[in-house]
Amino acid sequence: MDKILIPIYGQDIAPRFDLATEVVILIREVGNPTPEERMMVLPQASAEQLCHLILSDGIATLICGGIEEEYYQYLSWKKVAVLDSVMGPWQKASELFMEGRLRAGQCLHTRRMEGKDVS
Template sequence: MEKILIPIQGQDVAPRFDLATEVVILIREMGNPQPEERVMVLPQASAEQLCHLILSDGIGVLICGGIEEEYFQYLTWKKVRILDSVIGSWQMAARLYMEGGLSAGDVLRRRRMEGMDAS
């Protein structure tokens, strides 16, 4: 069994780990192609509480946007695999991870630059 945590903001990966107040936890069991999905609303944004949740719930993978070096190092030391600087839809990030195609730094969609001239 593998547990993946993604801090979210709306439908996107939260831009900052320490400001997320919602997370998605995906639980992938061997032989089951569709992971179980749980959404949790946190009482407040707190990197310390997220770290505690990750470690106490046995999360093995963290997919996130920006994360401070201190928390990155701590979670890595605790053997959590971190794919950081991911930008875009959390659903797309989850799907790509499950397919083995997600890397740290991936930009999963580009926003249109409306009203901008090419000149």
């Protein structure tokens, strides 16, 4: 069983880890392609509380937007895989992660120019 945490803002990945007040936790069971989704609203934005939640809940992977180096290093040291600088809808990030195609720094927003997708 893998647990993935994504700090969110509306339908997108939160632009900053330390300012997120809502998270989604995805629980992926072996043999089940569709993960269980758990939404959680935090009482206040706090990087320390998020780190505590990640470690106490046994989160294996963090998918986030911007994250301070201090928290990135701390979570990496604690053996949490951190995919940072990911931008776009959290559902799309979830799908790509489950397919093994999500990378740090990926922009998932669709851009259109002259009526054509250019992303």
